[in-house]
Amino acid sequence: MRSDGRSGTPRLRRGGTVLVALLIGAGLIGPAPASAEPLPTTYQPVTATVWANSPTTTAEYRPGGGYTANSTGGDVFVRRTGTGAYTVILEGAATTGGVAHAVAYGGGPVHCTVTAWYPSFLGGDDQLILVRCFAATGTPVDSRFVASFTSVRQVSRGRLAYFVTDQAVPTGVRTIPSSYRYDSTGGVISYERLSTGRYRFHLNPNPDTEVGYTFPMTHVTALGSTAVHCQTGWPDSRQVWCVNAAGNPVDALFTVTYGSRVDLLGRATGPRFASGTLYSNWISDGRISGDGYNSTVGSWSTGASGRHLGTGRYEITFQGTATAFGTALANAHLDNLEGSRPRGWCVVAGWGSAGPDTRVLVNCYAYFGVPANLNARISFTTWPAG
Helix, strand or coil, X not given: CCCCCCCCCCCCCHHHXXXXXXXXXXXXXXXXXXXXXXXXXXXXXXXXXXXXCCCCCCCCECCCHHHCEXXXXXXXXXXXXXXXXXXXXXXXXXXXXXXXXXXXXCCCCEEEEEEEEEECCCXXXXXXXXXXXXXXXXXXXXXXXXXXXXXXXXXXXXXXXXXXXXXXXXXXXXXXXXXXXXXXXXCCCEEEEEECCEEXXXXXXXXXXXXXXXXXXXXXXXXXXXXEEEXXXXXXXXXXXXXXXCCCEXXXXXXXXXXXXXXXXXXXXXXXXXXXXXXXXXXXXXXXXXXXXXXXXCEECCCEEEEEEECCEEEEEECCCCCCCCEEEEEXXXXXXXXXXXXXXXXXXXXXXXXXXXXXEEEEEXXXXXXXXXXXXEEEECCCCC
């Protein structure tokens, strides 16, 4: 990957965006809680990706060149507001609802959360996404990261669902407020707490059109400003587990994107995309096997191959998806075994073209930062290059 190296001086833009970022970083105001009522902003479909490649830059900067994009055509900026604390600014992208994800980038034992996202205050038309990054010990640390945001509410094929939980300890089965969820099947989304840090979410079944394509694309990100990591259970178990830096279960908020034949931004057509899972118990002779879906092939279990590069180090190749830039996201996920518990987390170490294909590198760590072979879910999209 490469950077355009551009950085800008802070400038006053629409609606006091910079002012809000500074106040949040100084602790003078806090982000709107996930359970807040919707802000009075008009909905617009927005997709955005961010490769924040300058973690210690104190001035507001424009990150990542072609790896960073905003579907509204506005600029994207990142401001560091404290150690491991960042505000992503999507110009002209203020909207209601949507879902955001973040993952540490670069290969080290760091994990990142999303604290909140919302339109800028003072009548602004920018969308703000707050990201926090933590070392394996749980202390804040400056880090590169990849973030994504989508508020898409219509897909031309496949299935897209996303949601944000609004209570860490819900009573019984809780239906998520409509402003914090979307499902292209038209159904409601609910979730329940099974035990400390363990949740199950409930969606409509996949539509009949997805028979044969049912291996899901699923990503989860912890929502909050503390060192919590969340991951899904077995890809279609619809369970989420959240733990602290020591690997102990903790109740937490989180975001989830779930899809079939759509990319991680909810786009079904246009970009080429793929999503695959590598299974740590399927490692042999430098290979690691798994499942997945690749839009260039049009079916699951084909169009991807994995290599085991060393303990906790994987490379997945998605056929036919080469592009100059693109975006990748990764999570660990649990085994399909009774009594399985989270054993660590995964980060994106890099990605790039290899002839007509894309190779994504992923590193996985046990708690306290020791490399470990874990199950890994990796997704890639060529958006916005197409």
